[in-house]
Amino acid sequence: MMNVPEFAKGSGLMTIQRMAVCDDDPTMVAAICQILKRHPATARARVITANSGEELLEEPGLEALEVVLLDMEMKTLNGIETGRRLKALNPELLLIFITGHCDYALQAYEIEGFQYLLKPVTNERLGLVMDQVVRRLEERGAFRAGQQRIVLQTKEQLVQVPYEEVLFIEKKLRKLTVHTLTEPYECYGTLKKFQENLDSHWFIQCHQGFLVNRFRIRRLTSEGLHVEGHGAIVPVSRRHRPAVKAALEEQLFE
Structure with missing residues (x-):
């Protein structure tokens, strides 16, 4: 699978194309989406929103997602299990876990969670995490470009x-x-x-x-x-x- 567009040297700032935000608090989802619209790398991204792991996993096109922001403590299907199923569809997916504490750190590490985002989610914190995401995607893209x-x-x-x-x-x-x-x-x-x-x-x-x-x-x-x-x-x-x-x-x- 190839996500688009791949990073190419000299092409300018990489933009994230497809991502998802999943939290059982609709207010939190809306707030995160507003912050994403203000970040240059995510301003024009296609963002899937969901209020449960089950709802997110029913969405089409999950294998094409590049980044998913997941609430850790959702009812029924928590963030860890949701993330594990998403990773099965796309092993290169970058998972960012949203949580009020770090008690799930070991479990998140086991499924290769990319980063934590501690609540309350602020513009500054989310912006820094998105900057890290862009750098990781650029590194991957540069490596692939060098191979072709x-x-x-x-x-x-x-x-x-x-x-x-x-x-x-x-x-x-x-x-x-x-x-x-x-x-x-x-x-x-x-x-x-x-x-x-x-x-x-x-x-x-x-x-x-x-x-x-x-x-x-x-x-x-x-x-x-x-x-x-x-x-x-x-x-x-x-x-x-x-x-x-x-x-x-x-x-x-x-």
Whole structure:
């Protein structure tokens, strides 16, 4: 499973896309959601709210959650058991336990709880925890980005280029030029075949002869795509413009 968007070097502040808040006190849930709306990393997150563990576990799409704030002491199904079931769906989920004391520390540790949030929950405390969440997600994303590479056979050598260093790929007749942060690499092949071997979450087609790294796009104008680290403007065809615009909106505002 891949959550979106992944962190990419130079893409700016990471934003959390999908999270949940679960507490048997509706007032507490509402207060936390208001604080989340003011934090830059969570302001546009899709937040599932629930007042019991049972209610939360009935929600669709739980495997896509990145962060869950869970009240420890809920009736029937407490936070520990709810968290354990959520972790079974997504082992990488970051669980933040809300509690009035630390008596459950050992149990939370056993299911890899990420952090505690002591009541009363304040803007400052929750903000600090969200900052920690962002750093953890960035570390994960940077590691994954470093693992994903494009392998190129140029005329002189076999080259491995990390995804995060690729700006865009350009087709010229029978040759492809992979523009990177450091230098361009040329190889033979078709753009279609090349694209089949790439992660579509990272690279989108913007023109018949161009693929672009979506995390390197700085802005879309009537001229085309302005790409970080390169002076050229990458063209966007009328056919591909709606898809490019939708991808950017998803990345920036989802």
